[in-house]
Amino acid sequence: MTENNQSALFERFELDGSMSLSVNSNRKLKNIIVKMFVLADLDESYTSRSLVPMVLRRGTTRLPDMQALRRYRESLYGCTLGSSTIKVGEWQAAVFSLDIVNEAFLPGAESLFEKGLELLRELIFDPLVEDGAFSADYVAREKDLLATNIRSHIDNKDEYAVLRCTEEMCAGEPYRRHEMGSLDEIDGIEPGALMDFYRDWSSSSPLALYVCGDVDPEQVREMAAAAFSFERSEPKSLSALPAAVEVGQVREVREQFEVNQAKLVLGFRHGICPGDDAYEALLLLNTILGGFSHSKLFQNVREKASLAYSARSWVERTKGLLYMSCGIATENYEQALEISLAQLDAISEGEISDGEFDASLKTILNQNRMLEDNFPALVASDFIWRLHGGELDLAGLRERLERVSRDEIAAAAATIRHDTTYFLHS
Amino acid sequence: MxxxxxxxxxxxxxxxxxxxxxxxxxxxxxxxxxxxxxxxxxxxxxxxxxxxxxxxxxxxxxxxxxxxxxxxxxxxxxxxxxxxxxxxxxxxxxxxxxxxxxxxxxxxxxxxxxxxxxxxxxxxxxxxxxxxxxxxxxxxxxxxxxxxxxxxxxxxxxxxxxxxxxxxxxxxxxxxxxxxxxxxxxxxxxxxxxxxxxxxxxxxxxxxxxxxxxxxxxxxxxxxSRAGETLEGELERKYPAESAEVFKAEGEVEMDVAATKFILGFKETGIPLAGEELVRRELLSDLGLDLLFGSSSDLFRELYEKQLVHDGLWSGYDTLGGVAYAMVGGDTSSPDEFPGRLLDGIESRLGEALSRDNFERKKRQFIGDFVRRFSSLEFIAHGFTTYLFRDFDLFSLIDLINGLEREMLEEHLHSLLDPDRHSIFKIIPRSN
CATH class of the missing domain: 3.30.830.10 (Metalloenzyme, LuxS/M16 peptidase-like)
Structure with a gap:
C-alpha cells in the first residue's frame, strides 16, 4: 500500500494527550457516528473498569442525573449516548458512543455536532463529583445493576453456554475474565477508591476517537482538539498479544438446567491474528465451516440431520479462538458432537467442494464490500486492526482473499486444536 | 415493453x-x-x-x-x-x-x-x-x-x-x-x-x-415476475369477536432468571386496519408511552430512586387485525409492590408528563430519530413496506409528527391506559 492511499477508509490525526482521531467522511449518512475507545489490559481491575462507564452515564457536573442528561439529549434531536465495555483478546476497552443527526437534514438546527461532541467529553471526563468521590448513591446503584447484569447472563442460554465454555477453556488465562467483571469483586468497590481508579484510567489510557459522517475531516480535527484538550499523563503501555497455549486432552464440561433445548458449544484454539499469513485462509475456513447457511455446519447439522435450528461457527481473532455451537435435543448430543467435529476434519483433509469454495469466497467478498456502508462495524474492525499494528484495508483484504488456495485453507484447519466441549442440557 | x-x-x-x-x-x-x-x-x-x-x-x-x-x-x-x-x-x-x-x-x-x-x-x-x-x-x-x-x-x-x-x-x-x-x-x-x-x-x-x-x-x-392467476372473490380475513375486557388480569411463570421480569399491558379493540388515523394512533401511543415511562420522565425517576426498577423501563405499542396493545416492561426486585406503584404513577403523573415543554422536546427527539434512521437501507425498505401495507407513505411520517398536538395526546392516553383494561405477566426466578 502506498503512503498516500486515496482509497484509505479513514483520515488519521494524532491529537495531544495520546489520542488518535480517525475520520471517515462520506455522503451516505444522515447522522454522525462518534466512538471513543479507552483501552487497557484485561487485568485484575477488570470489574472496576467495567463499573466506571456505568457510573459515568448517571450524571456529569453540568447534567447531574439521568433525567437531566436524557432531557438534554432529547433537545439535541434525540441523539443517543452510550457506554459499554468490550473485550478484545486480553485487552478491555470502554466504548463511548454518540449518534447525532447531521444538522444539514434539520432546518433550523445549529451547532448540533459541536454540542454532541461536548456532551461526549462531559460524559467521559467531567463526571459528577461529591466530596472528592463519585456519588455514593450512584456507585451503590450501579454496583447492584452490574451484579444483576452479571447474574442475568443465565437468562440467555446461548450466550451463557459460550461464556461458560470460555471460562473453562481459558481457566488460568486473563481471557477467562468476562468484560463485565466478576460478581465476587463488586462488593469491595468503594466510591472513593473507584474515583482514584477512574482518575488514573482516564488520564493514562490510550484513547482512540472515530468520527463517521458527512463531515470535513479538518474541521472535525479542530473541534475534537478543542473538546478534548486537557493535560493527560504519559499513556500506559499495554501488554503484548497473548502467547500461544498448548492444548492437551479435550476438556469436557456438562451442566444441567431446566431447559427445553440443550446447547452444545465447542471451543478451539488457532492463534491466527489479523496480519498473519494464514489470516485470510482462516476467514475463508470459517465461512466454509459455519459462518453462513451454505456452510458445512448448517448444511449437515440442520439441513441433513434436522438436529438443530441454528448451527454455526465464529472466529475470535485477537486471542486466537474458534467456536462452534448448536441448540439441540439433549439425547442428540453424541450425534451433534460427531457431525460438528467431522466438518472441521473434512476441511483439514481438503474436502471442500467447488460449490462450497466458490460460495464462501463470493460471500466473504460481498460481506467485505458491504462493510463499507456499515460504519459501526467498520470502526470496530479498524480498531482491532490497529491493535494488531495495521489498519483496515478492505481492498487489500479482498485481493488477499482471492489468492487463498484450498490447500492453504486445509493447512489452516489442520492447525486448529479442539480444547473444550461444553454441554448445557436438561 | x-x-x-x-x-x-x-x-x-x-x-x-x-x-x-x-x-x-x-x-x-x-x-x-x-x-x-x-x-x-x-x-x-x-x-x-x-x-x-x-x-x-x-x-x-x-x-x-x-x-x-x-x-x-x-x-x-x-x-x-x-x-x-x-x-x-x-x-x-x-x-x-x-x-x-x-x-x-x-x-x-x-x-x-x-x-x-x-x-x-x-x-x-x-x-x-x-x-x-x-x-x-x-x-x-x-x-x-x-x-x-x-x-x-x-x-x-x-x-x-x-x-x-x-x-x-x-x-x-x-x-x-x-x-x-x-x-x-x-x-x-x-x-x-x-x-x-x-x-x-x-x-x-x-x-x-x-x-x-x-x-x-x-x-x-x-x-x-409472473402474471398472477385470476382469483374468485376478494380476500377476506376473519378475526373472531374479541371482548374489550382483558382475558386474565395476571399470570406468571418460573424460569432461570436473575430478577423478576414483568410486562404491564393495556388492550384496545375496534382499531382501524389501515390509514393515516391508524398511523397517528401509533405515533401518539409511542410518544405518550415514552413521555410517561422513558428515562426523562418523573415517574421513571421516582421508581428508579425508590429502587423499584433495576435499570430502564421499555415500552411499545402494536396494532394488528383490529386490535392493539400497549406494553411497559422491565426488571424489578420488588415484584409485589411494583405493578401497583406503576399503575398509581400513570394516574398521578400523566398530567405533568404531558407538559408543553416535555411534549415539544419529545417531538423533537422523534423527528431526529426518524431522520437518523434514513442512513439505513434496511430501515427504508422495511419502513416503507410496513407503512404501505397500512396505506400510508413513510415520508409523510415527519409531517404527521410535526402536526401532533398535546391535546390529542392527552385524550388518547386517557383512553389507552384505562386501568380497567390492564394485565400483568411476570417471569419469576425459579424457587429451588
Whole structure:
C-alpha cells in the first residue's frame, strides 16, 4: 500500500494527550457516528473498569442525573449516548458512543455536532463529583445493576453456554475474565477508591476517537482538539498479544438446567491474528465451516440431520479462538458432537467442494464490500486492526482473499486444536 | 415493453426519493435510489402473517388453517427444484433471510454485486413454490427446535404470556411459529391453499433500495415476475369477536432468571386496519408511552430512586387485525409492590408528563430519530413496506409528527391506559 492511499477508509490525526482521531467522511449518512475507545489490559481491575462507564452515564457536573442528561439529549434531536465495555483478546476497552443527526437534514438546527461532541467529553471526563468521590448513591446503584447484569447472563442460554465454555477453556488465562467483571469483586468497590481508579484510567489510557459522517475531516480535527484538550499523563503501555497455549486432552464440561433445548458449544484454539499469513485462509475456513447457511455446519447439522435450528461457527481473532455451537435435543448430543467435529476434519483433509469454495469466497467478498456502508462495524474492525499494528484495508483484504488456495485453507484447519466441549442440557 | 407510469414520492428535508408502480399483475414495486452505497437491498413481502388463519380461499371457499402456517410456509418456500434458495444466494455471494410477523412475511437479500442474478432468484423462488412431502417433514423437525429455543427465552415467554392474558379469542394470542402440536397438522395441501391466496401479486410488495438504474429495475421486475392467476372473490380475513375486557388480569411463570421480569399491558379493540388515523394512533401511543415511562420522565425517576426498577423501563405499542396493545416492561426486585406503584404513577403523573415543554422536546427527539434512521437501507425498505401495507407513505411520517398536538395526546392516553383494561405477566426466578 502506498503512503498516500486515496482509497484509505479513514483520515488519521494524532491529537495531544495520546489520542488518535480517525475520520471517515462520506455522503451516505444522515447522522454522525462518534466512538471513543479507552483501552487497557484485561487485568485484575477488570470489574472496576467495567463499573466506571456505568457510573459515568448517571450524571456529569453540568447534567447531574439521568433525567437531566436524557432531557438534554432529547433537545439535541434525540441523539443517543452510550457506554459499554468490550473485550478484545486480553485487552478491555470502554466504548463511548454518540449518534447525532447531521444538522444539514434539520432546518433550523445549529451547532448540533459541536454540542454532541461536548456532551461526549462531559460524559467521559467531567463526571459528577461529591466530596472528592463519585456519588455514593450512584456507585451503590450501579454496583447492584452490574451484579444483576452479571447474574442475568443465565437468562440467555446461548450466550451463557459460550461464556461458560470460555471460562473453562481459558481457566488460568486473563481471557477467562468476562468484560463485565466478576460478581465476587463488586462488593469491595468503594466510591472513593473507584474515583482514584477512574482518575488514573482516564488520564493514562490510550484513547482512540472515530468520527463517521458527512463531515470535513479538518474541521472535525479542530473541534475534537478543542473538546478534548486537557493535560493527560504519559499513556500506559499495554501488554503484548497473548502467547500461544498448548492444548492437551479435550476438556469436557456438562451442566444441567431446566431447559427445553440443550446447547452444545465447542471451543478451539488457532492463534491466527489479523496480519498473519494464514489470516485470510482462516476467514475463508470459517465461512466454509459455519459462518453462513451454505456452510458445512448448517448444511449437515440442520439441513441433513434436522438436529438443530441454528448451527454455526465464529472466529475470535485477537486471542486466537474458534467456536462452534448448536441448540439441540439433549439425547442428540453424541450425534451433534460427531457431525460438528467431522466438518472441521473434512476441511483439514481438503474436502471442500467447488460449490462450497466458490460460495464462501463470493460471500466473504460481498460481506467485505458491504462493510463499507456499515460504519459501526467498520470502526470496530479498524480498531482491532490497529491493535494488531495495521489498519483496515478492505481492498487489500479482498485481493488477499482471492489468492487463498484450498490447500492453504486445509493447512489452516489442520492447525486448529479442539480444547473444550461444553454441554448445557436438561 | 410498456411500463406503468412511475409515481415519484419525495421528501425535501430528508433529500430522499422513492419511485413506485403497480404492475398489470397487481404487484406493487417501489425503489429508493441510494447512489454511492455498495449494498443493494431488496425485500419481497406479502400481507400474510400468523394472525391470518381464517380466510376465503382462492376458489371463494372458507378456510381455517393450522396455527403457525405462515411461518412454516416461509421455511418451505426456500426449497426449490434447483436446490435450497439460501444456497443459491450463497453461490452469488449474497446474504439472505426471511421473517414472519403477526401480519407480514418478508424475504430479503443484500448484495454488493450480481444484483440482477440475486433479484431474479428472489422473484423466482418466492413466486414458484414447490411443496414436497419429504421437505415438509424435514422442516417440521427444524421448526420444532426453533419453537423450543423460543420457549427458553424469558423475554419471549413474558411477551407471549402477556398477549395470552390480554386476548381471549384473537389470534394475536397464538405464537407466531405455532406449537409443536399445531405444526404437526401442516401438509403440502394446506400450504398450497395459503400460498394461492396470500402470495397472489395483488397481495404483495417488492421494495428495492441501492445504487441502481430505476428504468432498468422496473423493466427487469415487469419482465421477470409472473402474471398472477385470476382469483374468485376478494380476500377476506376473519378475526373472531374479541371482548374489550382483558382475558386474565395476571399470570406468571418460573424460569432461570436473575430478577423478576414483568410486562404491564393495556388492550384496545375496534382499531382501524389501515390509514393515516391508524398511523397517528401509533405515533401518539409511542410518544405518550415514552413521555410517561422513558428515562426523562418523573415517574421513571421516582421508581428508579425508590429502587423499584433495576435499570430502564421499555415500552411499545402494536396494532394488528383490529386490535392493539400497549406494553411497559422491565426488571424489578420488588415484584409485589411494583405493578401497583406503576399503575398509581400513570394516574398521578400523566398530567405533568404531558407538559408543553416535555411534549415539544419529545417531538423533537422523534423527528431526529426518524431522520437518523434514513442512513439505513434496511430501515427504508422495511419502513416503507410496513407503512404501505397500512396505506400510508413513510415520508409523510415527519409531517404527521410535526402536526401532533398535546391535546390529542392527552385524550388518547386517557383512553389507552384505562386501568380497567390492564394485565400483568411476570417471569419469576425459579424457587429451588
Amino acid at each position: 410498456t411500463l406503468p407510469e412511475l409515481e415519484k414520492l419525495s421528501n425535501l428535508t430528508l433529500k430522499e426519493e422513492v419511485y413506485r408502480a403497480t404492475l398489470p399483475s397487481g404487484l406493487e414495486v417501489s425503489f429508493c435510489p441510494k447512489p454511492g452505497f455498495q449494498k443493494r437491498y431488496a425485500c419481497y413481502s406479502t400481507r400474510f402473517g400468523s394472525i391470518d388463519n381464517e380466510f376465503t380461499g382462492s376458489g371463494g371457499e372458507s378456510l381455517r388453517v393450522p396455527d403457525g402456517i405462515a411461518h412454516f410456509l416461509e421455511h418451505t418456500l426456500f426449497e426449490t427444484p434447483k436446490g435450497n434458495a439460501s444456497d443459491l444466494f450463497a453461490l452469488n455471494g449474497a446474504s439472505n433471510n426471511a421473517s414472519t410477523s403477526f401480519t407480514q412475511t418478508t424475504y430479503l437479500f443484500a448484495a454488493s454485486d450480481r444484483f440482477w442474478d440475486n433479484l431474479g432468484l428472489l422473484i423466482d423462488f418466492v413466486e414458484n413454490p414447490c411443496f414436497q412431502d419429504d421437505k415438509v417433514e424435514k422442516e417440521r423437525g427444524i421448526i420444532e427446535q426453533e419453537i423450543k429455543g423460543y420457549d427458553d427465552s424469558p423475554g419471549w415467554v413474558n411477551y407471549r404470556g402477556l398477549l395470552g392474558n390480554l386476548f381471549s379469542e384473537h389470534p394475536v394470542r397464538i405464537d407466531i411459529a405455532g406449537t409443536v402440536e399445531t405444526i404437526a397438522e401442516i401438509d403440502t395441501a394446506t400450504l398450497q391453499s395459503c400460498y394461492d391466496r396470500f402470495y397472489h401479486p395483488s397481495n404483495m410488495h417488492l421494495f428495492v433500495v441501492g445504487d441502481l438504474d430505476r428504468q432498468e429495475l422496473f423493466e427487469f421486475v415487469a419482465e421477470r
